């Protein structure tokens with residue numbers, strides 16, 4: 001029997017008034033008292049960096065951590081395409097309600113309605129804020145901001161800075177953070193990896209880190225801990241995430257009692273450069289914005305797959321997205337587009353090496369708009385494609401294939417972005433709340449900045465105001481014990497001295513997850529994978545080889561710790577996927593599909609958030625459900641036809 | 642493909658370091674430079690040798706983590722970062738020297754990993770626009786001509802890698818610093834603080850031990866983000882003006 005009941009703390013009132021009602025009733029910490037608080041922020045991406053900067057600006061004492069050598073290198077930097085906001089600058093019928101509806105529907109009705117509505121509401125302020133700090137968004141000749149369209153929407157609401165939107169947004173955040181660092185309110189700790197969460201009297205009061213240069217294991221205490229550590233896509237080994245992205249920060253919190261919500265909801269992005277060999281370390285995304293002008297097709301007949309593009313006449317091509325989803329066409333949402341690509345490749349109609357690829361063709365757009373317009377829109381992406389594949393996409397279509405890209409699951413949080421552990425807040429990709437079973441393009445950047453700039457600074461007051469003066473001393477036994485445990489784990493990894501490299505384990509679980517918990521999942525496959533994970537975990541802890549010492553920069557040791565957590569976490573993903581006997585968004589269970597092969601949702605039995613509780617190493621985790629309640633939205637079958 | 646690598650190895654904080662000879666055999670031509678190093682590291686590990694330490698993260702040319710000097714050229718041959726360099730650019734049998742960026746202000750931590758925190762401190766000295774979150778005017782209230790926004794973006798594209806300083810015979814960080822000053826100073830939002838910004842950032846750059854610019858323009862040639870050296874000239878003008886204004890204000 002479950003010991004926890006989850007209270008999402010949704011404020012009263014109609015959907016559109018909830019946020020205002022909440023703010024009016026929330027507790028404040030007075031300006032003079034803010035400096036008496038210590039806050040820990042793990043992560044300097046859009047979510048963590050913005051939160052740390054605002055907290056510093058408000059007068060709190062902030063300790064901020066990241067594993068890179070500089071906060072400016074957080075993985076948000078790699079986002080290419082853009083950021084959504086319901087500005088309706090294009091006068092094409094956009095509104096807060098429409099952005100809200102698109103996001104709920106895009107998430108296949110598995111996100112929390114009130115959080116999503118708030119996200120749509122604050123989206124408009126984000127753009128104002130970014131422009132004020134000097135983000136050079138693309139503009140029209142009249143000097144106004146330009147927009148483009150992204151998947152799952154019929155309006156143009158995406159703001160962008162060439163193909164480097166994430167970079168420019170993050171540099172904006174970084175500049176504010178730097179301002180606070182120089183003002184002395186934020187103490188930045190780069191090259192520090194969080195390896196544990198410290199709980200004192202049932203509340204999150206600190207973290208344990210490893211200084212990645214000296215190897216020192218350090219304890220840090222605070223009044224509250226904010227995790228902004230990003231997503232866990234690297235569980236799959238090959239993904240579009242940066243090499244260091246990990247689940248360690250959130251997984252360690254899970255082991256300390258925080259619930260992990262919807263871990264099986266992962267996003268496979270339809271437009272990535274296909275895998276080319278065993279040696280490959282990561283996959284490269286080709287921004288979804290390309291789907292504004294690129295048409296996706298494969299040959300109608302298998303026999304044509306080996307032919308040159310020029311030798312396949314128009315009539316023999318199958319523009320499968322345009323055919324299946326005429327109203328959204330090439331801009332169908334990601335989960336649907338990815339699955340369609342997999343289907344045509346499974347039918348043997350894929351192109352390129354191994355038959356794992358489909359064409360994204362710009363010939364029509366170049367004919368219509370001219371090469372220079374296409375170059376202006378996507379020049380850097382075409383260059384990147386050429387650099388990686390050696391092919392010129394102005395002349396021959398790009399080859400693309402789906403790849404793991406984003407994780408909708410994350411630590412469970414309530415409306416205040418607080419986990420079930422008091423004092424532990426989770427923001428950005430690390431939490432679960434806003435994207436349901438599938439995220440729409442350009443909405444992760446929106447969520448990261450919304451959480452950090454506009455939501456958490458308001459919601460954290462309810463926790464902080466009453467707890468003033470409870471920041472514990474790092475000499476308390478809870479900290480000492482956590483330090484000892486972390487040291488022991490590090491020493492254990494170094495002392496195994498087995499025969500297999502860390503990467504070989506990572507590749508093994510990556511393939512297992514891709515095959516059994518990727519674009520298509522089945523009961524048998526998942527059950528097999530869950531068993532397999534037990535074996536892999538055992539072998540890892542008896543046969544991994546980690547060279548070097550603990551008291552210096554040691555990349556294999558860092559990786560080993562992360563992979564050890566991915567192994568345990570991968571099993572949790574499979575448990576979650578197995579429990580959910582329905583198909584929704586990125587979670588496609590082959591047993592549950594319509595006659596046409598579309599996802600078959602089951603709202604009667606699965607209209608809930610799955611929040612998992614840790615019950616000890618090797619034990620089956622406990623499922624706790626947060627039933628979803630929709631007030632403004634009527635459940636409907638998602639259709640993009 | 643096969644290569645003879647000469648890789649810089651340096652223990653942490655100790656010793657002077659030196660080149661290690663490593664043969665890299667059977668490397669696929671489609672592998673990136675860092676993937677080639679992954680393969681080498683895997684083999685070193687299997688043989689019980691400690692793998693080579695190098696910084697990297699995004700492997701897409703945008704985070705600025707990777708920082709290798711390849712055959713004497715920071716970020717290696719061609720435009721772009723080391724992570725975006727593919728082995729097909731080399732010839733079979735080539736000897737390849739791999740070193741860290743060599744800049745006095747960027748001390749070596751271990752092997753190919755350096756400490757670039759001086760750049761963060763230069764930005765903290767003034768590379769921002771002071772504004773308070775939550776009070777911004779509507780984003781379209783101030784139109785910004787497309788040409789101005791585009792030019793600001795050319796500078797803002799800097800990935801903070803440090804190759805410019807590594808390429809400069811004087812170890813000057815002018816391209817990096819001028820990129821931030823140019824980006825913010827071109828935009829209307831950045832103008833109110835422009836004088837103070839340029840004075841503070843330049844002073845900090847000097848204090849961190851970066852050298853002066855004597856117009857070699859090696860920086861522009863290696864910059865993976867294509868930041869034009871014209872921003873250095875702009876910064877020098879801005880700095881001169883700001884110094885004069887400062888002097889006038891002080892006597893007024």
Ligand SMILES: Cc1cc2nc3c(=O)[nH]c(=O)nc-3n(C[C@H](O)[C@H](O)[C@H](O)COP(=O)(O)OP(=O)(O)OC[C@H]3O[C@@H](n4cnc5c(N)ncnc54)[C@H](O)[C@@H]3O)c2cc1C
Nearest residue numbers: 043044045047067076079081082194230428429442444445
């Ligand atoms: C290639 C690519 C393109 C994308 N394009 C878009 C797009 O166009 N539009 C869009 O909306 N979204 C896009 N996304 C998604 C979006 O970029 C991310 O979801 C978002 O940036 C995540 O921000 P974040 O602040 O949550 O985390 P991140 O930016 O990932 O930051 C995580 C931070 O946590 C730190 N950290 C992590 N673990 C630890 C640890 N154990 N100890 C200490 N520190 C730690 C890291 O150092 C880092 O500072 C893209 C993603 C990818 C991979």
Ligand code: SF4
Nearest residue numbers: 799800802803805864
């Ligand atoms: S100016 Fe160019 S070379 Fe210098 S740090 Fe920026 S991106 Fe790197």
Ligand code: FES
Nearest residue numbers: 698700705707724
């Ligand atoms: S690893 Fe990010 S730029 Fe090379």
